[in-house]
Amino acid sequence: MTDPESAPPHANVDGKAGDVVIRIRGLVNQFGEQTVHDGLDLDVRRGEIIGVVGGSGTGKSVMMRSILGLRKPNAGEIEVLGIDARSPDPLLRREIERNTGVLFQDGALFSSLTVGENVQVPLKEYHSDLPDSLRYELALLKVKLSGLPADAIDKLPSQLSGGMRKRAGLARALALDPPLLFLDEPTAGLDPIGAAAFDRLIRTLQQALGLTVFLITHDLDTLYAICDRIAVLADKKVIACAPIEEVEKLDHPWVQEYFHGPRARAAQVARDKNQHPDAKHERGGRDADRRTDEDASAR
Numbered sequence: 001m002t003d004p005e006s007a008p009p010h011a012n013v014d015g016k017a018g019d020v021v022i023r024i025r026g027l028v029n030q031f032g033e034q035t036v037h038d039g040l041d042l043d044v045r046r047g048e049i050i051g052v053v054g055g056s057g058t059g060k061s062v063m064m065r066s067i068l069g070l071r072k073p074n075a076g077e078i079e080v081l082g083i084d085a086r087s088p089d090p091l092l093r094r095e096i097e098r099n100t101g102v103l104f105q106d107g108a109l110f111s112s113l114t115v116g117e118n119v120q121v122p123l124k125e126y127h128s129d130l131p132d133s134l135r136y137e138l139a140l141l142k143v144k145l146s147g148l149p150a151d152a153i154d155k156l157p158s159q160l161s162g163g164m165r166k167r168a169g170l171a172r173a174l175a176l177d178p179p180l181l182f183l184d185e186p187t188a189g190l191d192p193i194g195a196a197a198f199d200r201l202i203r204t205l206q207q208a209l210g211l212t213v214f215l216i217t218h219d220l221d222t223l224y225a226i227c228d229r230i231a232v233l234a235d236k237k238v239i240a241c242a243p244i245e246e247v248e249k250l251d252h253p254w255v256q257e258y259f260h261g262p263r264a265r266a267a268q269v270a271r272d273k274n275q276h277p278d279a280k281h282e283r284g285g286r287d288a289d290r291r292t293d294e295d296a297s298a299r
C-alpha cells in the first residue's frame, strides 16, 4: 500500500488479466439496527465483466458505494487497484475517482448542461490545463464511442431518449479513460432491443478498451449475454461468485427461484439460440436482430 506521506499515490492500473483489481474482505455495512453486509468478501479480476445480482435491498448499491469510497463501511477492508478505499486521504480518494467511471441508474447527468458539457465535467476537473477545443474533441470522441451520433453532443439530456441518455452517461463515465467501469442497472427502463444493443456496446467497449466492469443488474439477459462471472448477494454476503453455469446450480432458494423461473428460461433460450461456435468472447451473444418476440416479452 502506498504511503501518502512518502510517495504520491498511484493506482496499480497496469497488470495482467486476472489480477485482482477490487478486493473486499470482511465488509460490514449497517444502518442503525439494520445490518446490510456482515463479513462480505469479493475479488474482482482485471478484464472481467462481473454481474452482481441479489434480491431487492440485499445491498448491491451499498456495496458499490463502499467500493467507490462514497460510503464508509462499518468494518472490513476494500482495495481498489491497490488503494485503500476507506482512506480519508484526499489524494487517494482522487486517485480512485480518476480510475473509476460510474454510470448511475438514472444517468445522473446535469440537466442544464449539454451532453458535451456533461462529458467535459470530469475532464475540466482532472485536466484543467487542456485547451477548450481539445476538451471538446475528447468529449466528442467519447460521445461517438458510446454509440451516439455526433450531433448529440450539443443536445440537452431532456432532448434525448432514455437509451441515448444512458449512452451519454456512459460517455461521461469513460471521459477519463478509467480502467474500472461501474454500471448500476444499465439496461433498466430500456426496451428489449435497446437493452440488447447496450449489452453489446458494453462488451465491445470492455474488449476494445480492456476494461474491468462491475455491473449491478436484475436483467437475466444481460447476465447470460455478457457477464464472465456472477456474484450473488444473499444472507448479507456474496454467497457465490462464478460463471453463470455454476451459479445456476447453487442450492439456495433465491438462486433457484431467480435462475429457474420462466424469465430465466427465456433468457437461456435466447442465449442458446444466439450462441455461435466461433464467438470466443460472446458468452451469450444476445443479438437484438435475432431476438424472438417471445424473448422480448419475457424481459
Ligand SMILES: Nc1ncnc2c1ncn2[C@@H]1O[C@H](COP(=O)(O)OP(=O)(O)OP(=O)(O)O)[C@@H](O)[C@H]1O
Pocket (backbone or CB within 6 Å): 031, 036, 054, 055, 056, 057, 058, 059, 060, 061, 062, 063
Ligand atoms: N443511506 C441509507 N440510509 C439508510 N438505509 C439505507 C441507506 N442506503 C441503503 N440503505 C438500506 O440498505 C439496504 C440495501 O440497499 P441497496 O440500495 O444497496 O439495495 P440493492 O440491493 O441495491 O436494492 P435494489 O435491487 O432494490 O436496488 C436497503 O434496505 C436500504 O434501505
